[in-house]
Amino acid sequence: MPCLYITTNVNFDGVNTDPFHSEVTGAIASIVGRPQNLVMVVLKGSIEIVFGGNKEAAAYAEIVSMGGITKQVKRELISTVGSILHTHFSIHPSRFIFKVFDMTSLPLPSKL
Template identity: 95%
Template sequence: MPCLYITTNVNMDGVNTDPFYSEVTEAVASIIGRPQNLVMVVLKGSIEIVFGGNKEAAAYAEIVSMGGITKQVKRQLISTVGSILHTHFSIHPTRFIFKVFDITSLPLPSKL
């Protein structure tokens, strides 16, 4: 189950986020190859973020998935989610940091 967690300094008061959730959920499911009903999206707005020394619109996101993450998938996720954030919240892609994490790539725990 992929979980996309986004924090941004964009004020979300009064913003209809439903179109964003629909588009980003569909994109993540399609890119990673998971059903939409298994994709979780968390969006936190109005968070204090200073990026590059200023408070212009910016975002930090991370996605955690159990498998499905390759170099190509990672590139596509960064590009697509960045584009969706720009379209819906005017966050320029150069003001967006995205951490992609596949938990299946973790080392197996020791059997001690």
């Protein structure tokens, strides 16, 4: 069950974000190999972000998944989500930071 969480300084007042949600949900499902009904997307706008010393459009995102993350998948996620953010909200890929985390990479708890 992948969860994509995006925080940006872009203001979404009066913006229909449905096309973004639809496109990014489909892309995540396809890339990670999970059904769309198990993909969660959280989008928070109007957050104060200063990147590179200025307040131009920027975003921080992270995705947490239970499996399905390889080096190739990680590269594809970063590229695709960055492209979708640029298309829908004019956030240039160079102003986008993406953290990718696979829950299955955690060490198993000790059974002491």
